[in-house]
Amino acid sequence: MKRKFAFLAALMMSLTMTAGCASDSDSEEEEDGSAQTLTIEDKDYYKRFKGDDISINVYNWGEYISTGADEGTLDVNAEFEKLTGIKVNYTNYATNEELYAKLKGGGTTYDVIIPSDYMISKMIKEKLIQPLDMENIPNFRYIMDNYRNLAYDPENAYSVPYTWGTVGIIYNAEEIDIPREEIDWDILWNKEYKDQILMFDNPRDAFAIAEIMLGYSLNTEDPAELKAAAEKLREQKDVVQAYVMDEVFDKMAAGEALLAPYYAGDALTILEDNEDLDFAVPKSGTNLFVDAMCIPTSAKQKEAAEMYINFMCEPDIAFANIDYICYSTPHSAAFDMLDEEVQNDPVSYPDSEFIANKTTVFVNLSDDANEMMSQLWTEMKSETANTWFVPIFLVVCILIIAFVLIRRHIKRKKDIF
């Protein structure tokens, strides 16, 4: 029995080992026409640390870099390691709050992180990230003007934009007969589509939609305005099928709902799965989200980290990444390399005037405002029509337990005699 166990364990381990070998051999570039190739202008810049045997810790979102998994695409981390001789330890997180908790907790050091807009402004305030030496990141020149000096990092000293996108409404164009240009946020409150509407399951994004409808700033901290926004969300509760985040992919693809607000890049993926769907960015305005690369204050290899950020801004690399992620790129050269179809797609690249005038980036709110928002959100979500459900359920449980205990007691008494 032991021998068979050992054999099977060895078999499984050898399977994973050969898998490792397979991936190693595939990371070499393929020289056929459709494969992405990597041309670097200033190779000397990258050779500075070669042979020094250093490594950097990169902490990024999941599925947010080109891994070379698709035929002919680049494995960004492997290319970086090959070019510079610096080893990349690549780990992932799922939310900004996770990233924040890890940085704050200490004990783990990262060299490059990629937080979202509001988290960057929070980290700047708390001195968790350090200013970048832009002389070490010459490729910053490729970043388009629209995405420089944004509200969360006004002097653009701490971050280099990586991706951006807008929030819009995914809707079923077959069932909903309204032309795309006329769709606005109030459609999510429309009783005609009761129980066919999905909604964001996080306070910031949900409040943002309510705030746009009421004409408030997306970064308002005024308690009266926050309460009004919460009231608006409460009004919507009746028609909402479910509050979801990534469940929206499966629900919309399967046609379980007709309307869902979501991020533009992910909407593209959903639109691929279901031909009836379309994506509208409401004319009255929306949230612009930006993910940008930063270096934590506790980073051990600042120059190597800046080299990595510069590498991510190489045209071929930025293109490879954005091609994989399907979000929108702030990189002018990468944008030029995209298919014309993608460049003109209003889902990924709305009119730049619209972006400049009608979209707002999140900044971090004060602690009081955050607390109030989260409290209002919890109250709104947990309100139910039957407030008697939980107390009655508790009473029933207690009665059952009491009943069982009394029966056991009686039985025991009977057995003793």
Added chain:
Amino acid sequence: MKKLGKIYLALVLLFLYVPIFVLIVFSFNETKSSSVFSGFTLDWYKRLFNNRIIISSLVNTIIIAVAASIISTILGTLAAIGINSMKRVPKTVVMNVTNMPIINPEIVTGVSLMLLFSFFAARMTLEFGFVTLLIAHITFDVPYVILSVMPKFRQMDPHLYEAAQDLGCSPLKAFRKVVLPEIMPGVVSGFLMSFTYSLDDFVISYFTTGSTSQTLPITIYSMTRRKVSPEINALSTLIFLVVFIVLIVKNVIEVKAAKKRMSGGGF
């Protein structure tokens, strides 16, 4: 009535296994969707083996699980031997302490270990990494081993050990030849349980992992912001197959051994 019982059993098994079955089916799906099956393809399996991040986190997970379960089995078995020969009061106290990591919610264990390691990280050059992760896993694995081995001691005749020594064995030899074979089933099941818990653990690993590597559950969780790729379905199918085959083989061997015991070879 018996028929009803069988139907109920079938329903329960269905409830347990249909999600796994759906997972397996969608690992062959042509698109990334988990709700609409569009076509059959083995693509995701090929992509899985080329995905450095998933494979490296799988290898990390297996290494941690194997290392943690081996160390915790040794520690747990030694502990059980010691606890077995304690008097009643110290025994109860130690067993209660042992039960704490099991009863505690994982998040409590995870956060408290993280705080402990942070405390030491501030005072010595301790970085979160393989060591902290391993220590955390051993911490919650050892109780399971102890709980698996202790009943075997209760089942064993305590005088066998003394009898072996009377017949001339040194204490160590007596342990090896008499006690160990008796408790071996408990040790093996403790090992398997701690291996399973380590392989599967998310919460505690999440709080104690370092910045240079991550385990598979953490990788999968980080994919949830975008869509979880069907490569994970493919990986899960493979893991399920391996476990399934191991269990079948184990059961077949046990049945054969039982038959052998009953038919021949008895004293």
